[in-house]
Amino acid sequence: GITASLITNPLDVVKTRLQVARASPEMFPYSAALPALRHLLEHEGAAALMDGAGARVIWLTPRLTICVATYERLKALLA
Numbered sequence: 139g140i141t142a143s144l145i146t147n148p149l150d151v152v153k154t155r156l157q158v159a160r161a162s163p164e165m166f167p168y169s170a171a172l173p174a175l176r177h178l179l180e181h182e183g184a185a186a187l188m189d190g191a192g193a194r195v196i197w198l199t200p201r202l203t204i205c206v207a208t209y210e211r212l213k214a215l216l217a
Contacts, residue, residue, distance in 0.1 A: 139195075139198055139199035139200075139201075139202035139203055140195050140199055142198070142202065143191070143194045143195045143197075143198045143199060144188075144191055144194075144195065147187070147188055147190065147191045147194050148187035148188070150190075150194065151178070151186070151187050151188075151189055151190065152171055152174050152175055152178065152187075153171075155168075155174050155178065156168075156169070156170075156171065156174055159174070
């Protein structure tokens with residue numbers, strides 16, 4: 139869960155920026171993923187891609203752990 143959360147965090151940051159850009163174009167001047175990524179790297183640096191990573195790990199890790207544990211338990215019960 140932790141690894142998946144950290145690996146996908148940059149994608150989530152770009153996705154969130156694009157969603158905000160659609161609602162408020164003056165805040166973020168782009169409308170596609172690659173220009174958004176380029177703008178983010180040029181103006182905020184690579185570290186900005188990990189904004190919110192800690193919160194994402196705290197949110198997703200327990201959920202993924204519960205899902206995997208439930209899946210394994212059901213698989214054992216139904217086998």
